[in-house]
Amino acid sequence: xxxxxxxxxxxRLNVQxxxxxxxxxxxxxLLNLMWLAWELTSLAIIFANTNELGGWGxxxxxxxxxxxxxxxxxxxxxxxxxxxxxxxxLRDGSLDYTFLQPxxxxxxxxxxxxxxxxxxxxxxxxxLIVVGLGMSGRVAxxxxxxTFLALTVSGAAVLYSLWIVMIAVTFWFTRFDNNVTILAxxxxxxxxxxxxxxxxxxxxxTFIIPVAVATTVxxxxxxxxxAWWEIAGFLALGVAAVLLSSRLWKxxxxxxxxxxx
Amino acid sequence: MARPASPAFGANGTPPIVVEELSKxxxxxxxxxxxxxxxxxxxxxxxxxxxxxxxxxFQIGQGxxxxxxxxxxxxxxxxxxxxxGLLYPTSGSAQVLGYTPWERQAGYLRSMTLVMGQxxxxxxxxxxADSFLLNKAIYRISDDEYKRSFQELDDLLELGPIIRKPVxxxxxxxxxxxELAASLLHRPSVLFLDEPTIxxxxxxxxxxxxxxxxxxxxxxATIILTSHYMADVxxxxxxxxxxxxxxxxxxxxxxxLSRRIAPYKIISVHLGGCDDCxxxxxxxVLPGEDETGKKRxxxxxDQVPAITARLLAEQPVQDLTxxxxxxxxxxxxxxxxxxxx
Amino acid sequence: xxxxxxxxWALNWAEQWQYRANLLMYLLFWLVAPxxxxxxxxxxxxTQGSVNGLTASDFAAYYMVLLVVDVLTxxxxxxxxxxxxxxxxxxxxxxxxxxxxxxxxLVNNIAFKALNLIALAPIWLALYLLFRPALNLSVLYxxxxxxxxVLAFGILFxxxxxxxxxxxxxxxxxALWNFYSAVFMLFAGHFVPLALLPPLLQTIxxxxxxxxxxxxxxxxxxxxxxxxxxxINFGMQIVWLALACVIFxxxxxxxxxxxxxxxx
Numbered sequence: 001x002x003x004x005x006x007x008x009x010x011x012r013l014n015v016q017x018x019x020x021x022x023x024x025x026x027x028x029x030l031l032n033l034m035w036l037a038w039e040l041t042s043l044a045i046i047f048a049n050t051n052e053l054g055g056w057g058x059x060x061x062x063x064x065x066x067x068x069x070x071x072x073x074x075x076x077x078x079x080x081x082x083x084x085x086x087x088x089x090l091r092d093g094s095l096d097y098t099f100l101q102p103x104x105x106x107x108x109x110x111x112x113x114x115x116x117x118x119x120x121x122x123x124x125x126x127x128l129i130v131v132g133l134g135m136s137g138r139v140a141x142x143x144x145x146x147t148f149l150a151l152t153v154s155g156a157a158v159l160y161s162l163w164i165v166m167i168a169v170t171f172w173f174t175r176f177d178n179n180v181t182i183l184a185x186x187x188x189x190x191x192x193x194x195x196x197x198x199x200x201x202x203x204x205x206t207f208i209i210p211v212a213v214a215t216t217v218x219x220x221x222x223x224x225x226x227a228w229w230e231i232a233g234f235l236a237l238g239v240a241a242v243l244l245s246s247r248l249w250k251x252x253x254x255x256x257x258x259x260x261x
Numbered sequence: 262m263a264r265p266a267s268p269a270f271g272a273n274g275t276p277p278i279v280v281e282e283l284s285k286x287x288x289x290x291x292x293x294x295x296x297x298x299x300x301x302x303x304x305x306x307x308x309x310x311x312x313x314x315x316x317x318x319f320q321i322g323q324g325x326x327x328x329x330x331x332x333x334x335x336x337x338x339x340x341x342x343x344x345x346g347l348l349y350p351t352s353g354s355a356q357v358l359g360y361t362p363w364e365r366q367a368g369y370l371r372s373m374t375l376v377m378g379q380x381x382x383x384x385x386x387x388x389x390a391d392s393f394l395l396n397k398a399i400y401r402i403s404d405d406e407y408k409r410s411f412q413e414l415d416d417l418l419e420l421g422p423i424i425r426k427p428v429x430x431x432x433x434x435x436x437x438x439x440e441l442a443a444s445l446l447h448r449p450s451v452l453f454l455d456e457p458t459i460x461x462x463x464x465x466x467x468x469x470x471x472x473x474x475x476x477x478x479x480x481x482a483t484i485i486l487t488s489h490y491m492a493d494v495x496x497x498x499x500x501x502x503x504x505x506x507x508x509x510x511x512x513x514x515x516x517x518l519s520r521r522i523a524p525y526k527i528i529s530v531h532l533g534g535c536d537d538c539x540x541x542x543x544x545x546v547l548p549g550e551d552e553t554g555k556k557r558x559x560x561x562x563d564q565v566p567a568i569t570a571r572l573l574a575e576q577p578v579q580d581l582t583x584x585x586x587x588x589x590x591x592x593x594x595x596x597x598x599x600x601x602x
Numbered sequence: 603x604x605x606x607x608x609x610x611w612a613l614n615w616a617e618q619w620q621y622r623a624n625l626l627m628y629l630l631f632w633l634v635a636p637x638x639x640x641x642x643x644x645x646x647x648x649t650q651g652s653v654n655g656l657t658a659s660d661f662a663a664y665y666m667v668l669l670v671v672d673v674l675t676x677x678x679x680x681x682x683x684x685x686x687x688x689x690x691x692x693x694x695x696x697x698x699x700x701x702x703x704x705x706x707x708l709v710n711n712i713a714f715k716a717l718n719l720i721a722l723a724p725i726w727l728a729l730y731l732l733f734r735p736a737l738n739l740s741v742l743y744x745x746x747x748x749x750x751x752v753l754a755f756g757i758l759f760x761x762x763x764x765x766x767x768x769x770x771x772x773x774x775x776x777a778l779w780n781f782y783s784a785v786f787m788l789f790a791g792h793f794v795p796l797a798l799l800p801p802l803l804q805t806i807x808x809x810x811x812x813x814x815x816x817x818x819x820x821x822x823x824x825x826x827x828x829x830x831x832x833x834i835n836f837g838m839q840i841v842w843l844a845l846a847c848v849i850f851x852x853x854x855x856x857x858x859x860x861x862x863x864x865x866x
Contacts, residue, residue, distance in 0.1 A: 002401055009398040016387040020427070027777045038784050041803075042793055049653045049798055050646040096347050097382045101399050102370040108399075181627040185634045192638065196645045198732065201637065257363060258285070258349045 006103060007111060014114040025117035032121060039065055039191070054195035061192070063132025064219050067152065068190045069125035071214045073118055074156050075187065079163050081113040083180050086167050099253065106164060106249045133222070140222055147231055148222035154238025155214025159183075161245035162209070168245070168252035183209055190215035213237065275359070277451055277483045278321040278344070283353035285314040285339050285507075313339040315507040316353065326477055326484040328498035328515070332596050336507040337487045341453045344485070345375040357451055371400055374449040378456035381436075382443060383428045389439035390424040393446060400447040407446065413479075414442045417472050434465030441469070445476065454486040458493055470496045491588045505596050519591045526565050528558045530572060531580035540576075543568050559586070610705060614713035622717065629721055633669075639793055640665040640733065654798055662735035663824060664795055669726060671819045672792070673718050675754040677711050677762040679703075680779050687769040687861070696858065703763050703854070711759060740825060746832065747823045753839040754815035760846035761811065767850075770857035785810070791817030811842040 018025060043065070047058045056064070086109055089095030098108050133140060140148075162183060170179045186209045194202050194212040205212045217234055220226050226234075288308045314336040321327050331337050342348040344355060346362035346369065355362055360369035383392040397407050414420065420442060423435045431439065437457065445452075454473070458466040470493055477484055488494060494501060494515065501518060503511040511518060528544070531554060540546050544560035560568050565583060572578055618625065640661060647658040656664075683703065686692045695702035765782055769775040787793050789803070790812035796804060807813045818835040821827050827835070 002398070005398040006395075009395040013384050013387055013391050013395060016391060017384070020386050027774060031777055031780050034781060034784060038788065041788065045794055045799060045803075046642065046646065048800055050650060052649065053642065054645050092380065093377070094380045094382060096342070096375070096377070096380070099347060099365070100345060100370055100375055102367040102401075103399050178623060178627040181631060185627075185631040188634050189638050192642055197638075197641045198644075200732065201641065254349075257347055258287075258351075 002103075003107065006107075010111050010114065011116075014116050017113075018116045022117075029117070029120060032124070036124060054193050056193050056195075057136065059132050059135035059137075060219070060223070061132070062135065063129050063222070064193060064215060065191060066125045066128030066130075066132055067219050068215045069121060069128060070152065071156055071159065071190065071211075072187060073121040073125055075159070075184075076121070077115050077118045078110060079160065079180075080184070081115050082110060083163070083167065085113045087170075087179070090170065099257070105253055106246055109167070110160075110164075138223065141224070144222050144224050147224075147226070148218050151218035151221040151231065151234055152214070154235050155210075155218055157238040158210050158241045159214050161241035164245040164249050168249045171252035171255045186211050193219075275356070276320045276322045277358050278319075278485070279356045280320070280344070281318050281354050282316045283314060283318070283340065283343060283355055284312070284316050284351050285336075285343060285348065286351045287311040287313055312507050314343070314350075314504075317504065317507075317509045318353075319502055319509065319512055321483055321485065323483055324477065324481045325500060326473070326486065326497050328494040328501040329485050329487045329504070330494065330501055330592055330595075331487075331504045331510075335505050335596075337504060338455055339507075340504070341375065341455050341485065341487065345373060345453050346370070347375075371447055372449055373451040373453070374444040374447070375453045376441060376444045376455065376457055378437065378454075378459040381428075381440070383436070383439055385429050386427055388425050389428055389431075389443065392428070392439075392443055393424070396443055396446050402447055406448075410446050410448055411442075414445060417475055418442055418468075434461050434468075437461060437465070437469060438472075441472070448480065450480070450482050452482055452484045452486075454484065456488055457486065458488060458490055466490060466492065467496075473497060491592065495588055503592070503595050511595055515588075518595065519585055519588070520562070522595045523586045523591045524562045525559050525586060526562050527584045527586055528560055528565070528569065528572070529555050529580075529582045529584065530558065530576070530578055531555045533577045533579045543572060555580075606700060606705060607709060610709040611713065614706075614710045615716070618710075618713045618717045622721075625714070625717055626721060629718060629725075632672075633725065635787070636665050636668055636672075636792070637729070643794065644733070656795065656798075657736070659734060659736040661795075662733040663737045664735075664820060666726070666730060666733065666735045666737065667820045667823050668792070668816070669722065669729075670719075671751065671754075671816060671823070673715060673722055674751050675758055675815055675819070676715075677755070677759045678714055679707055679711060679759065679762045680766045680775070682707055682710050683763070683766045684769045684775055687766075688773065692861065696861075703850075707763065708759065738825065739823070743823055743825050747819055750819045750822055750836065750839065753836075753843055754819055757811055757839065757842050757846045758815050760843075760850040764846070764850045764853045767853045767857040770860045786812050789813060790815065791820065811846070814838045814842055 040062075043058060043061055046053060046061075051057070053061060086095065089098065098112075099105055101108060163180060166180050166183060186205060189197070189201070189205050190211040194206060194216040197205070202212070213234060217226075221231060287310070289311055317336075317340060329337050329340070339348065343350050344357060344362055346365045349363045358369065358372055360366055362369060362373075383389050384395075393411070396402075402410070418438045418441065420438060423431060424439060424442075428436060428439065441457070457473075458469050461469065473484065473486075474497060476482060484497075486493065486497060499514060501511070501513070501515050502509065503518075511522075527547070530540075540556060540558060544558040547557040547559055558568075569581065569583070572581065643653065643656075643661040644658045647653050647656060647661055651657070652660075683692075686695070692702070695706065765778060766775065768778055789796075789807040789810050791807075796807050796813055796817050799807060807817075814835055818827075818839070822832060822835075
């Protein structure tokens with residue numbers, strides 16, 4: 001598989017970058033732990049004043065925090081660094097080289113830069129999920145776990161696709177400093193269950209910038225709260241998002257080369 | 262060195278680069294500064310057509326090195342981008358190695374390269390050698406091929422230890438060597454070079470030039486090159502194509518260009534014991550003289566023998582040389598004066 | 603001096619206006635957290651009627667006032683000054699016969715604030731209609747809030763500037779800023795009205811300057827403070843302003859010495 005070989009070559013490059021900036025990595029890991037402490041403290045404060053939040057208990061919110069961090073880790077390993085690289089390439093013209101290479105350009109744009117040392121965040125996220133579930137005393141069935149994994153992957157695919165749409169849209173507009181800001185800003189809303197928010201905000205983070213699809217929904221799957229057709233619907237959404245976004249990316253590339261204007 | 266009568270032909274009988282009536286028109290929004298204008302343009306955008314390239318046609322034969330000249334904004338880069346496949350033309354056609362570039366078929370991308378002197382393709386924080394390996398994967402170069410290619414480039418460019426240093430620590434000249442090597446690992450047979458020597462010092466420039474010449478000789482690669490440095494053009498290109506305001510102004514031999522554009526020569530004379538001996542009557546006295554007191558006269562090419570004879574007969578000439586006008590002047594004139602083949 | 607500030611104002615206003623798209627995005631970014639917290643506490647209050655005596659519409663009022671107070675007192679010094687220190691451009695400004703931070707950077711902050719307020723107005727109105735806060739404003743408290751807000755901005759501006767000056771020594775200044783923001787959000791009353799914090803955290807909050815720059819003005823505007831509390835808080839603001847002045851002066855002197863020693 002040639003794609004694997006390309007991924008391998010990119011990983012090699014990025015391992016070296018990570019090693020070159022290892023003290024930066026240490027600082028970032030410490031900061032991450034600090035925010036973890038902050039997030040747990042904020043949960044503690046909430047549950048010092050109440051027993052449940054939108055029908056969810058403290059243990060479940062810890063698990064949700066884990067899922068949210070899982071998605072966030074994906075964003076910070078791939079999405080944000082490559083956005084920076086993409087915008088810089090658009091500004092200085094080095095993006096041209098990407099389109100002249102005999103490989104899928106969406107693929108290249110998605111994996112050019114990988115912040116490997118953030119993989120450590122995955123560990124924290126998984127620990128949070130396991131601890132949260134353990135505290136809740138709920139025994140997850142294998143079916144629930146499988147549902148959870150599938151919904152997490154499809155939720156992540158939805159967010160990834162949205163990112164591709166956002167940077168592809170940049171090809172139509174020359175201003176690009178803020179092409180992903182709205183996505184980055186709304187990521188924060190995923191820390192709490194979507195049921196907490198007023199109707200309009202729930203609508204926004206479920207359908208327009210679907211952060212909740214990658215956070216609240218997988219956890220609902222794990223808790224066995226979703227009907228089979230809901231699960232099927234969310235999985236179909238993931239597939240549709242990937243297909244649509246790659247079509248839009250291709251249209252964006254055509255636009256970039258002046259084929260449609 | 263005359264202009265090649267017809268481009269050399271490839272194996273299948275067609276030249277590697279055939280361009281016909283290629284045009285590119287950009288639509289740009291015409292917007293003024295200020296808040297009012299911003300609001301107005303939100304509702305009703307005004308567009309302006311910029312014709313970057315207009316009906317340009319040429320053919321380039323196998324193994325030719327062609328200089329692509331023109332002032333800034335003449336349409337050079339737009340043309341190179343169309344030929345490399347980055348831009349769709351508004352009209353016209355181009356065939357490079359039998360491919361239509363802007364279809365960007367993998368086969369085409371693997372047999373050409375575009376090098377832009379001002380842009381960086383190497384990963385900044387790691388040694389160039391690692392970027393090479395990335396290209397090896399992307400271009401699907403086999404281990405054997407890679408070894409051979411790398412060996413050759415290493416010999417020609419004297420890469421040596423510089424590929425083991427992080428790219429950000431390299432000098433501009435070293436970086437350009439690595440950029441070139443990275444772009445040539447897949448042994449492309451067509452090279453588009455946009456200002457490959459820009460910003461380099463004279464020594465580095467001449468090394469890059471020697472490399473390109475040798476690469477061309479060994480591999481029979483076809484090269485189109487743009488440069489602001491006439492030394493590049495003189496050293497590498499027998500043939501030049503000049504475009505200005507997007508139109509083709511000249512296509513032919515470099516030496517023929519000076520004959521046609523600037524049919525004059527420069528006579529430098531060193532006179533003994535004469536400060537103002539009315540040299541104006543022989544030709545145009547060019548401003549400036551060097552410290553030895555040498556004076557420079559510009560005279561029509563066909564009158565050189567007669568004027569030289571008169572000078573020698575009528576003036577106390579100590580030394581006399583006849584030169585071609587500097588190539589910068591010739592090109593400058595080609596840009597500015599109307600010219601048709 | 604007045605002339606200088608007038609010119610600087612014209613310049614910075616025009617500049618901020620150029621960056622209005624960025625500013626809107628910044629505003630959006632900044633808005634999400636308070637709205638999320640508002641939603642969380644409103645949900646909590648609804649499920650059990652009230653939290654510590656605060657009803658859903660009390661929380662709404664708190665956060666609606668917080669939005670305005672935060673815009674008025676926050677500062678963006680690190681975004682303006684840190685790049686200048688790191689790329690060496692500050693040296694040009696050091697040659698000017700006026701203090702670069704207390705003129706250029708200060709006015710830049712104020713221009714940013716002014717434009718931010720204009721952009722916030724329609725959003726604030728929309729949120730008001732969506733959340734229906736129980737806002738009973740009185741002229742007296744609003745008038746008292748003016749000096750409280752000015753003092754709060756003074757404290758945060760000087761502390762933020764002092765923190766930014768750490769860039770003279772290390773490129774890790776952004777990590778430090780990250781840490782500062784986390785502390786601020788917890789102890790200023792950004793995440794939750796401070797009365798709901800556990801006792802230990804409340805004690806820490808009282809020892810830090812941030813409760814006096816955000817929580818105090820909000821409570822003052824909402825009319826929740828007794829005259830005695832108002833006086834104590836004003837006193838603490840003045841103490842912290844004096845301390846911030848000292849911290850800023852010390853870091854500035856040392857930083858400039860460091861800067862000229864390195865010769866950046």
